[in-house]
Amino acid sequence: MLVNYLRCINYEPVPEITILYFDPDECKAELLDSLIVPGKYDPKKRIVYICEPLVEDVVSELKDKFSKSYSELYFTYREIVRLHEHIHACIHQMLGACWEYEPYVDEPVTEFLCYCVIKHVAECEENLPNLFLEVFEKIDRIRPYDMWKDVLDIKVNGVRTEEICERTNWDLKLIFRVFIDALSAHPKNFNDLRCILEKYDRWYALCPMEII
Ligand SMILES: [Zn+2]
Numbered sequence: 494m495l496v497n498y499l500r501c502i503n504y505e506p507v508p509e510i511t512i513l514y515f516d517p518d519e520c521k522a523e524l525l526d527s528l529i530v531p532g533k534y535d536p537k538k539r540i541v542y543i544c545e546p547l548v549e550d551v552v553s554e555l556k557d558k559f560s561k562s563y564s565e566l567y568f569t570y571r572e573i574v575r576l577h578e579h580i581h582a583c584i585h586q587m588l589g590a591c592w593e594y595e596p597y598v599d600e601p602v603t604e605f606l607c608y609c610v611i612k613h614v615a616e617c618e619e620n621l622p623n624l625f626l627e628v629f630e631k632i633d634r635i636r637p638y639d640m641w642k643d644v645l646d647i648k649v650n651g652v653r654t655e656e657i658c659e660r661t662n663w664d665l666k667l668i669f670r671v672f673i674d675a676l677s678a679h680p681k682n683f684n685d686l687r688c689i690l691e692k693y694d695r696w697y698a699l700c701p702m703e704i705i
Contacts, residue, residue: 495576495625498610502669504583507534509541509575516544532574534581536594541578548574551632558631561624569624573607573632580606587673597637598680602672604634604641605654613663640683649690650697661700671696 496506531547534540552567559566580603585592611625645655649671661667675693680686 495572495610495614496579498614498665499576499579499583502583502665504579504586506579507539507541507582507586509543509579512542512544513546515546532578534578534585536581536585536592539582539585541575541582543571543574543578554633555628555631559624559627565624566628569628570632573611573625573629576607576610577603580610583669584673584676587669588677591677591679593679595681597640597683598676598686600637601640601644601683602676602686604638605644606669606672608641608645609658609663609665609668612658613665616663637683643683647687647690650692650694654690657696667696667699670699 499506531544531551533542533544535542548567548571552563552570555566555570556563581599584599584603608629611629615623615626645653645658647654649657657671658664658668671690671693674695675686675689678689680689
């Protein structure tokens, strides 16, 4: 369901495969290969994989942090994993042949964009439970996945990213365009990304006047 919101930025969802039994080849991130993660996007096959046993492991850990049922947490967390992997696929689709994966750029940006989608959904859908946001904010992360908060602090032409997002009501079209633009300049690390965004002045042109 969160993935459906990516359609408003013209994402054509790629196929998704659920792995029901732990498979060390399918249940690990290809380019951060010491890391076991619950989801994976395979850019060669253009397929998203969700590794169910690992989703269940994380949910068992989350159980102590929330007074929610296992199934509520399970469906919430699984949806966040799906969103993350489909955002990788979405970035790949938008950049096409320009796509290059740099974990210390792509993972923080992907997590940051996940956060933007969840905030956007929370703004648009008043009745939607805010468990997505709560779970997203409380998931334990290691580098580079925990760097999404650093993206909120980057100053895009003098204005904090988070402030731009708030001012534009978490407008996904605008946010994705700015970040896809920045990624198309092939930042080699997080500092490169920061430099590209600090000089980025086109977001003003993308906004309606009353927001600026
Ligand atoms: Zn990822």
